Amino acid sequence: MTLRDVSEASGVSEMTVSRVLRNKGDVSAATRAKVQEAAKLLGYVPNRIAGSLASSHVNLVAVIIPSLKNMVFPEVLSGISDELDESVLQPVVGVTGYRPEKEEQVLFEMLSWRPAGLIIAGLEHSDASRAMLAQAAIPVVEIMDVDGAPIDSCVGISHRRAGHEMAEAILRAGYRRIGFLGTQMPLDHRARKRFEGFTRTLAKAGIEIEGQEFYAGGSALVKGREMTQAILDRHPDLDFLYYSNDMIGAGGLLYLLEKGVDVPGKIGLAGFNGVELLDGLPRKLATMDACRREIGMEAARMIKARIAGQGEPGKIMTMTPRLELGQTLIRS
Amino acid sequence: MTLRDVSEASGVSEMTVSRVLRNKGDVSAATRAKVQEAAKLLGYVPNRIAGSLASSHVNLVAVIIPSLKNMVFPEVLSGISDELDESVLQPVVGVTGYRPEKEEQVLFEMLSWRPAGLIIAGLEHSDASRAMLAQAAIPVVEIMDVDGAPIDSCVGISHRRAGHEMAEAILRAGYRRIGFLGTQMPLDHRARKRFEGFTRTLAKAGIEIEGQEFYAGGSALVKGREMTQAILDRHPDLDFLYYSNDMIGAGGLLYLLEKGVDVPGKIGLAGFNGVELLDGLPRKLATMDACRREIGMEAARMIKARIAGQGEPGKIMTMTPRLELGQTLIRS
DNA sequence: CTGAAAGCGCTAACAG
DNA sequence: CTGTTAGCGCTTTCAG
Numbered sequence: 001m002t003l004r005d006v007s008e009a010s011g012v013s014e015m016t017v018s019r020v021l022r023n024k025g026d027v028s029a030a031t032r033a034k035v036q037e038a039a040k041l042l043g044y045v046p047n048r049i050a051g052s053l054a055s056s057h058v059n060l061v062a063v064i065i066p067s068l069k070n071m072v073f074p075e076v077l078s079g080i081s082d083e084l085d086e087s088v089l090q091p092v093v094g095v096t097g098y099r100p101e102k103e104e105q106v107l108f109e110m111l112s113w114r115p116a117g118l119i120i121a122g123l124e125h126s127d128a129s130r131a132m133l134a135q136a137a138i139p140v141v142e143i144m145d146v147d148g149a150p151i152d153s154c155v156g157i158s159h160r161r162a163g164h165e166m167a168e169a170i171l172r173a174g175y176r177r178i179g180f181l182g183t184q185m186p187l188d189h190r191a192r193k194r195f196e197g198f199t200r201t202l203a204k205a206g207i208e209i210e211g212q213e214f215y216a217g218g219s220a221l222v223k224g225r226e227m228t229q230a231i232l233d234r235h236p237d238l239d240f241l242y243y244s245n246d247m248i249g250a251g252g253l254l255y256l257l258e259k260g261v262d263v264p265g266k267i268g269l270a271g272f273n274g275v276e277l278l279d280g281l282p283r284k285l286a287t288m289d290a291c292r293r294e295i296g297m298e299a300a301r302m303i304k305a306r307i308a309g310q311g312e313p314g315k316i317m318t319m320t321p322r323l324e325l326g327q328t329l330i331r332s
Numbered sequence: 333m334t335l336r337d338v339s340e341a342s343g344v345s346e347m348t349v350s351r352v353l354r355n356k357g358d359v360s361a362a363t364r365a366k367v368q369e370a371a372k373l374l375g376y377v378p379n380r381i382a383g384s385l386a387s388s389h390v391n392l393v394a395v396i397i398p399s400l401k402n403m404v405f406p407e408v409l410s411g412i413s414d415e416l417d418e419s420v421l422q423p424v425v426g427v428t429g430y431r432p433e434k435e436e437q438v439l440f441e442m443l444s445w446r447p448a449g450l451i452i453a454g455l456e457h458s459d460a461s462r463a464m465l466a467q468a469a470i471p472v473v474e475i476m477d478v479d480g481a482p483i484d485s486c487v488g489i490s491h492r493r494a495g496h497e498m499a500e501a502i503l504r505a506g507y508r509r510i511g512f513l514g515t516q517m518p519l520d521h522r523a524r525k526r527f528e529g530f531t532r533t534l535a536k537a538g539i540e541i542e543g544q545e546f547y548a549g550g551s552a553l554v555k556g557r558e559m560t561q562a563i564l565d566r567h568p569d570l571d572f573l574y575y576s577n578d579m580i581g582a583g584g585l586l587y588l589l590e591k592g593v594d595v596p597g598k599i600g601l602a603g604f605n606g607v608e609l610l611d612g613l614p615r616k617l618a619t620m621d622a623c624r625r626e627i628g629m630e631a632a633r634m635i636k637a638r639i640a641g642q643g644e645p646g647k648i649m650t651m652t653p654r655l656e657l658g659q660t661l662i663r664s
Numbered sequence: 665c666t667g668a669a670a671g672c673g674c675t676a677a678c679a680g
Numbered sequence: 681c682t683g684t685t686a687g688c689g690c691t692t693t694c695a696g
Contacts, residue, residue: 092422093423135375136377254614277553279554280582
């Protein structure tokens with residue numbers, strides 16, 4: 001089923017059929033009707049592969065994320081998808097599993113489709129990846145993080161600053177014996193930066209983290225419980241626990257409440273991400289919103305603008321996450 | 333940057349360069365090396381648009397799902413993505429927002445890329461959608477649901493049966509005054525089928541649902557709390573609540589535990605999906621696993637097989653969800 | 665093992 | 681407003 005079929009069925013030249021189907025150029029109402037009828041009758045679906053090759057315009061936006069298992073990324077994707085929905089652009093998603101080699105491979109695959117733009121999570125990329133992007137010469141928006149040197153545009157939050165602000169709030173509230181619980185993911189740069197921002201701020205106040213606990217795999221809620229128990233077994237005097245994400249934080253919160261521990265009196269808690277789930281917990285966990293949906297939407301907007309020839313390259317947009325004290329961090 | 337550039341840089345014909353880059357046909361080691369060096373030096377990324385047009389082989393698998401906001405679908409996607417990872421196939425995702433018109437539109441868009449196969453959620457599609465799929469003549473796998481007539485292949489669970497089995501377990505445990513809490517989504521056919529299977533089985537036992545509550549939007553956990561309160565306000569005598577998904581069920585569970593209600597003695601609870609989250613709750617909610625990841629992986633496997641010319645068309649695979657009684661449904 | 669010719673299905677550019 | 685011509689960048693096919 002090709003344009004030629006529609007052309008023959010309607011008695012109109014292929015070129016004019018093409019114009020009708022793309023709403024491009026002036027075509028008389030009569031011809032237009034004939035063509036549309038023939039196309040519908042035949043159930044013609046244009047071949048974008050041929051179309052894109054001929055026009056060298058591709059309506060694809062490549063999106064590269066580390067994972068689909070962590071709800072954070074589907075939320076970003078959802079923002080991108082919703083925003084692109086109002087345009088002709090279509091997202092194509094690739095998943096790297098947090099692995100740089102895989103990122104390179106996925107990037108290569110995606111670029112081979114000659115997308116009109118690219119959205120990619122994080123600022124850390126291999127030299128090979130950077131080289132590919134430079135060659136591709138398409139608008140690139142790096143998302144989620146702004147702590148570093150973007151290739152082109154960038155929208156996200158400062159995770160270092162997020163860690164820093166949480167540390168300040170904790171200190172301000174008077175907590176001093178602080179533990180950290182996180183994921184065993186050396187390649188999660190954003191978690192690492194939050195940790196750095198956090199510990200550096202504590203250090204400036206002359207405080208060092210008294211205990212740490214890391215996990216990998218499994219149900220985050222369960223792991224949060226287990227880690228909380230473990231860290232308190234080893235460091236019973238801790239008066240605050242900072243979790244690298246809300247799910248393990250929620251697990252810890254549930255565990256402590258069951259134990260009858262006074263939260264936030266005896267021990268304070270905080271997580272990170274601002275997941276909706278927290279609203280339904282018995283007590284609201286302190287957290288910091290990562291602006292996931294907004295980041296996705298803004299990235300999509302930037303790409304749209306650039307493709308439309310409007311936005312400037314190199315634009316950096318820093319979102320400011322709200323600190324939400326909830327009910328697990330004493331107000332100061 | 334085209335094949336021609338690599339050809340000129342390496343002094344090898346375009347055709348042979350093409351063969352090297354695709355590992356196709358016999359090429360001497362010497363030529364191969366020359367070509368690979370030139371390609372790497374230039375940072376050449378093949379143009380799959382041209383390649384696909386010329387060969388009429390497209391390594392894309394279209395995946396159409398209702399939403400990214402409900403964790404269920406990213407989980408299925410993740411299964412598909414992981415399974416396709418070991419092949420040359422690449423998933424391309426489209427989102428319908430549960431709207432049939434949007435599904436048609438997304439399907440049209442996707443088919444215009446001439447994917448090698450299609451995975452689509454659900455068995456309910458408009459006539460136009462079915463017509464497009466028929467014309468496309470590619471392997472189609474409908475997923476998540478098996479209650480209906482598939483277009484081609486199909487892998488999922490019977491939601492009617494899931495509702496039926498849960499009803500049986502509830503009756504067996506001796507509960508009689510039953511309430512239902514679900515989403516306000518007339519187009520979520522799977523939720524509807526569970527409800528049908530559930531009520532039909534109750535009816536056979538001479539029992540009718542005594543109260544219902546529906547929600548739309550907002551945090552499911554919070555809504556679960558609110559709905560639970562609301563339904564019990566209106567029907568204080570209910571002794572069982574069946575939730576159409578685990579998140580609202582978890583909200584209900586937390587609410588009742590806080591109230592000091594005897595679960596499952598005074599009132600029993602059950603959800604649906606088998607989300608990992610449940611493992612970390614104070615009490616484990618009864619549920620039924622929807623086999624989300626497995627369905628994704630199996631669908632991807634079916635597509636791979638079909639594209640490789642192996643699998644039979646029309647294969648239907650019914651997964652059997654495990655009933656997990658947890659600690660909110662009295663054992664019988 | 666290597667190359668030349670032809671064309672995938674469509675659209676840009678130009679001519680009427 | 682409509683049609684013709686010439687590719688887009690690659691691969692198929694066939695010839696050496």
